[in-house]
Amino acid sequence: MNQSPSKSLLSIEGMTKHELEEILELTDTFDEIGRRPIPKVPALRGRTVATLFFEDSTRTRLSFETAARRLSADTMSFSAGSSSLSKGESIRDTVEVIEAYGADLLVVRHPAAGTAQRIDNWTNASVINAGDGCHEHPTQALLDAYTLRKHKGSLEGLRIAIVGDILHSRVARSDVLAFSMLGAEVVLVAPPTLLPPSIEGWPVEISYNLDEILPTIDVCYLLRVQNERINEGLIPSVREYVTDYGLNVKRASTLPKDALICHPGPTNRGIEIEAAVAADPRSVILDQVANGVSIRMAILFLLLGSGRNLMEDADVEVNQ
Amino acid sequence: MIEKERGQAPPFGGVFVAHARVLDSEDIQRAIQRMAHEIVERNHGLENVVLIGLQTGGVVVAEMLAEALKEINGSHPPLGTLDVALHRDDIGMRPVMPEAVTDISVDLDGATIVIADDVLYTGRTIRAALDALCDFGRPKEIQLAVMVDRGHRELPIRPDYVGKNLPTRKDEVVDVSSEGVDLGRIEK
Numbered sequence: 001m002n003q004s005p006s007k008s009l010l011s012i013e014g015m016t017k018h019e020l021e022e023i024l025e026l027t028d029t030f031d032e033i034g035r036r037p038i039p040k041v042p043a044l045r046g047r048t049v050a051t052l053f054f055e056d057s058t059r060t061r062l063s064f065e066t067a068a069r070r071l072s073a074d075t076m077s078f079s080a081g082s083s084s085l086s087k088g089e090s091i092r093d094t095v096e097v098i099e100a101y102g103a104d105l106l107v108v109r110h111p112a113a114g115t116a117q118r119i120d121n122w123t124n125a126s127v128i129n130a131g132d133g134c135h136e137h138p139t140q141a142l143l144d145a146y147t148l149r150k151h152k153g154s155l156e157g158l159r160i161a162i163v164g165d166i167l168h169s170r171v172a173r174s175d176v177l178a179f180s181m182l183g184a185e186v187v188l189v190a191p192p193t194l195l196p197p198s199i200e201g202w203p204v205e206i207s208y209n210l211d212e213i214l215p216t217i218d219v220c221y222l223l224r225v226q227n228e229r230i231n232e233g234l235i236p237s238v239r240e241y242v243t244d245y246g247l248n249v250k251r252a253s254t255l256p257k258d259a260l261i262c263h264p265g266p267t268n269r270g271i272e273i274e275a276a277v278a279a280d281p282r283s284v285i286l287d288q289v290a291n292g293v294s295i296r297m298a299i300l301f302l303l304l305g306s307g308r309n310l311m312e313d314a315d316v317e318v319n320q
Numbered sequence: 321m322i323e324k325e326r327g328q329a330p331p332f333g334g335v336f337v338a339h340a341r342v343l344d345s346e347d348i349q350r351a352i353q354r355m356a357h358e359i360v361e362r363n364h365g366l367e368n369v370v371l372i373g374l375q376t377g378g379v380v381v382a383e384m385l386a387e388a389l390k391e392i393n394g395s396h397p398p399l400g401t402l403d404v405a406l407h408r409d410d411i412g413m414r415p416v417m418p419e420a421v422t423d424i425s426v427d428l429d430g431a432t433i434v435i436a437d438d439v440l441y442t443g444r445t446i447r448a449a450l451d452a453l454c455d456f457g458r459p460k461e462i463q464l465a466v467m468v469d470r471g472h473r474e475l476p477i478r479p480d481y482v483g484k485n486l487p488t489r490k491d492e493v494v495d496v497s498s499e500g501v502d503l504g505r506i507e508k
Contacts, residue, residue, distance in 0.1 A: 025418040032422050038455040041406040306412060
C-alpha cells in the first residue's frame with residue numbers, strides 16, 4: 001500500500017521524491033482539519049506519542065504535541081533536564097521505560113548526530129528525528145517545502161538561498177536535500193568559515209556575497225546565528241556578521257517583489273533578520289509555524305494510522 | 321470513481337466488473353427529481369437546508385440533488401463536501417486520498433443538513449459522518465439521502481430519502497455514477 005512508509009522518519013536522505021510529494025499532498029487534508037471549529041479527528045485514538053527532548057525546544061515540541069492531540073493521540077513528554085538522566089540513567093534505559101508505558105511513537109531530539117537512528121534500532125516503536133546534532137531535522141524540511149509549495153504552487157525551478165551558519169545547521173542539511181529533490185535550485189550564502197568542509201558533492205551553488213544573490217532569488221531562507229557559536233571564533237564579531245549577512249530593510253528591498261522570506265526560528269532579531277523585515281508582507285515565518293502542525297499530523301498519521309499493521313492480517317469483506 | 325478507490329485499497333485491490341445495470345441515467349434523473357421533491361416537502365421549503373456530499377461517491381449525488389432543487393425552488397441550498405476517512409472505525413483499511421476534500425464553508429449551527437451518499441450499506445460511513453459533522457457545529461437536524469440502499473446494516477441507521485432499494489449479496493458491489501447504477505463484483 002502506498003501509504004505505508006517505513007517504520008520511522010529519521011532523515012530526508014534516503015527518501016524518494018515520490019515519498020516527499022506524497023507527504024506534502026496528504027498534508028492538505030490535515031491542514032483543513034486545523035481550520036475546523038473543532039480541530040480534532042479521532043484517527044489516532046488510543047495511540048501514544050512520546051516526545052523525548054534531550055535539547056531545548058519550543059516550537060518543535062509544541063508542534064508535535066499539538067499535531068498528536070488533533071489526531072486524538074495521547075501524549076507523553078520527557079525532558080532531559082527534569083528526568084532520571086540526571087541520576088545517571090542511560091538513554092537506552094529511558095527509551096525502554098517509555099516504551100513500557102505504551103508509547104507507539106517516539107519524537108526524539110538530541111545534541112548528538114545519529115541518536116534517533118540508534119534509538120530506532122533499540123525499539124519497536126516508530127521514531128521521528130526532531131533534530132540530531134548537526135545532522136538532520138527532516139520534519140522542518142518538509143514543513144518548509146510545504147510552505148513554499150503553498151505560496152508558489154511548486155518548488156520546481158525556484159531559486160532558494162539559504163543564508164547563515166550552514167556548518168552547524170541540521171535544518172540546512174535537510175532543506176538542501178528536500179528542496180533539490182523537489183526540483184529547486186539551492187544557493188548557500190555564508191562566510192567561508194560557516195560552510196562545512198565536505199560541501200563538494202552537495203547539489204548547491206555557493207556564494208559569500210549576500211548582496212549579489214538577493215535580486216536573483218525566489219526565496220531567502222535565513223538561519224539562526226547560534227549564540228553558542230559566536231564565541232568559537234568562526235565569525236570575527238556579531239557586528240561584522242550583521243553588516244555582511246544580516247537581512248535589513250535596505251537589503252530586503254533588493255529582493256524581488258514576490259520573493260518569500262523564511263526562518264526556522266527562533267529568530268535573533270537584529271542579527272540575521274531586522275525586526276522590520278520579519279514583519280515584511282513577504283515574510284512567511286509564522287506560516288511556517290502553523291504549517292508545522294499540519295505536516296506533523298500527516299507524518300504521525302502515515303507512521304501510526306495508515307494501517308500498516310492492520311493490513312497484514314486483514315480479512316475484510318468488500319465493504320461499501 | 322469506484323475503480324480508483326478500490327485500486328488503491330488492498331485487500332480489495334481488484335477491478336470492478338459490472339454484471340447488471342440496475343438504473344440507467346434517465347432512471348437516476350427521475351429518482352433524483354423525486355428525492356428533491358421529498359426534501360422540499362419534508363422541510364417545508366429549503367430554508368436552513370444544507371447539502372453535504374460524502375467523498376467520494378456522494379459528491380455527484382449531492383450535486384445532482386442541488387441541480388434538481390434549483391429547478392424546483394429557484395436556487396439551490398448551500399453545498400459542501402465531507403471526507404470521513406479520519407473518522408472511520410476501520411481506519412487504516414482504506415487510503416486517505418488527498419483529492420477527497422472536505423469543504424464546508426457554511427455555518428452548520430441550526431442548519432438542517434441533508435447528507436448525500438451513493439450507497440448505504442453497513443451504515444458505518446454515515447456513523448463517521450455524523451461524528452465529523454458535529455465538529456463543525458450543532459445542526460438542528462440531520463437527514464440522509466442515498467441513491468441506493470443495499471441493506472446489510474450493522475448500525476441503527478436508516479435513510480430518509482432513497483433512490484432505489486436494492487437487495488444484494490454481501491459479495492456484490494454497487495457502483496453509482498451519473499451514467500447509471502451497476503451491480504457487479506470486484507475481480508482480481
